[in-house]
Amino acid sequence: MARGTFSNRLGFILAAAGSAVGLGNIWRFPYLAGENGGAIFLLIYLACIVLLCLPVMIGEITIGRYSGADAVTTFEKTGGKAWKWLGLYGIVTAVFILSFYCVISGWALEYFVQIAFGNRLAESQGDGAPASLSVTLLYTFIFVALTAWVAIRGINKGIERANRILMPALFIILFGLIFYSLTLPNAWAGLTFYLVPDFGELKPQTIFNGLKQSFFSLSLGTGTLLIFGSYLSKKENVISSSVVIALADTSVAFLAGLMIFPFVFSQNMSPAEGPPLVFLVLPKVFFSLGPVWGKIMGALFFLLLCFAALTSTISLIEGPTGYLVDRWKASRSKAVLAIAAATLVLSIPSVLSQGTFPLFSHLGFYQGRDFLTFISDLCDISLVVWGGLMCVVISQRWTTAKLDDELSLGNSGYRSSWVRSYLRVTLTVVCPLILAMLVILIVCDKFVGL
Ligand code: TRP
DSSP: OOOOOOSSHHHHHHHHHHHHSSHIIIIIHHHHHHHTTTHHHHHHHHHHIIIIIHHHHHHHHHHHHHHTSOHHHHHHHHHOGGGHHHHHHHHHHHHHHHHHHHHHHHHHHHHHHHHHTTOSOSOOOTTSSOSOHHHHHHHHHHHHHHHHHHHHTOIIIIIIHHHHHHHHHHHHHHHHHHHHHHTSTTHHHHHHHHHSOOGGGOOHHHHHHHHHHHHHHTTOSSSHHHHHHHTSOTTSOHHHHHHHHHHHHHHHHHHHHHHHHHHHHHTTOOSOOOTTHHHHHHHHHHHHTOHHHHHHHHHHHHHHHHHHHHHHHHHHTHHHHHHHHHHHOOOHHHHHHHHHHHHHHHHHHHHHTTTTOHHHHSOGGGTTOOHHHHHHHHHHHHHHHHHHHHHHIIIIIIOHHHHHHHHHTTOTTGGGSHHHHHHHHIIIIIHHHHHHHHHHHHHIIIIIOO
16 A cells, blocks of 8 residues: 655645644634633743654654554554553544644534625624534535545645645735735734733643643644654654744734734724624624625635644544554555544534534533533543653653654754754754643643642
8 A cells, every 4th residue: 555755845835734734723712812811821831832842743753753653553662552541542632633623624514605705794692603403414514525525635635736726825814914904904902912021920720721722823743743654754854844833834824913903903893702703793804894895804714724624634634544544554545444433533523513402512520611612622632631641751761862853863963052952942842841731730720620
C-alpha cells in the first residue's frame, strides 16, 4: 500500500498550517479571549505557545517522521509495546473532536448558505445555533461528506491542493474584514480591550483556558501532526517548519481578534457572550452594512470560516485514516469512509444537545451544561494529557539522543544551536511538569468543582 508523501516543504507547511488554522482561531479564540479579560488572555496564550506548544509540536512531528508510520506504530517504535495505547488514545480523541467540530462547521456552512440567499441578516435572535435540529444534522452531514471527499483524494491531490487555494483565500478575506472593522465607531474601545492587558483579570481559569486553547489551536495532542510528519521527507528542517506553522496559526488567531473586538464594541455588545459570540455578533454587523454589502461581506466571512474548518477537519480525519491504512491494511477510501461514518454517529448527541432534549442539553452530572460543551472540554484535557505523556516517551524512553539524530536530518547546524538545549529542557522537565500540574488543576476545576 503506497503511503502518501508531501511534494515539498511548502506542501507540508500549508497542510499543517491549514490544520492549525480553523474554528479554533476564528470562532473559539475570540470568545475565549472575550470571556477571559482580552489582552491578558492573549499574553498567556502567547506564553503557552513559546514555552509548551512549540516543543510539543516539534516532538510530535519528529517522532512521526522518524517512524514514517501511524501513531500506534510510532509509539511502539519510540516507547516500546507498553506505549502503543497512547497512539490509539490520540486517534480516538481525534474522532471525538471531529464529531463536535463538524457540528460547529455545519453552523458556519448554514450561515453561509442563508446569508448568500439573503436570510439571517435581520437582527439575529436566539442562541446563535441554526433554527432546527434537522437542519443542524443535515449541515453536519454535508460537512462530514465534504471532509471525506477531500481526504479520499489523498495527500497531494486532496489535502495539498485544497490548502494551496483555501489558505491564501482566507488571509485575503480576513484582511478585508479587519480593514472594515477598524473604520467603525467605537473600534478603539475594542482594540483597547484586546491589546492593553489588565493584570487584575488574571485568574487561574485564564491560564487553563490559554493552555487548552493553545494546544487545540496548534492541532497538538492527537497525533495529527505526527501523521503529517510521517509524510515528510528527511531532507526538510522540522524546527523551522514548526516555527512557520506556529506563527501562521498565531497570526490568524490574533487577526481574528483584531477583527471581532472592534465589531463587538461598535455594536455595544458584551465580548463575554461565550461560544455563540461570532454567530451572534457578526450577523448584526453585516445587517448594519445594508442589504448589498451585508450580503457580500457576510457570505464571504462565513465562507472563510468554512474554508478554515475544512482544512482542519481533513487533518483530523488523517490520523485515524493513517492508522487504518498502516495497521489494518485498509484502502484509503474505505478507511476514510469508516471514520466518517463513526464521526456522524458520534456527532448525533452533540447535535441533539443544541436543541431541547434535556438528556443531552442539560447534563445533570456536568453542572447542567450541554453535551457538546462536555465532549469538547473532555477532548481539551485529553490533548494536554497526551502532550505531556508524549514528552515522557520522548525524554525517558526514546531518549533525547535519538531526538537529536532525527532533528539533525535536514538541519546540519542543529547540534550546535541553542535550540537543542531549549528542546532538552522543555521536553524533559518543563512540559511534563507543567502539563501534569495543569491537568490536575483543570480536572479539579471542571469535574470535582474545587
Ligand atoms: N487546530 C484546529 C483549530 O484551531 C482544530 C484541529 C485540527 C485540531 N486538528 C486538530 C485540534 C488536532 C486538536 C487536535 O480549529
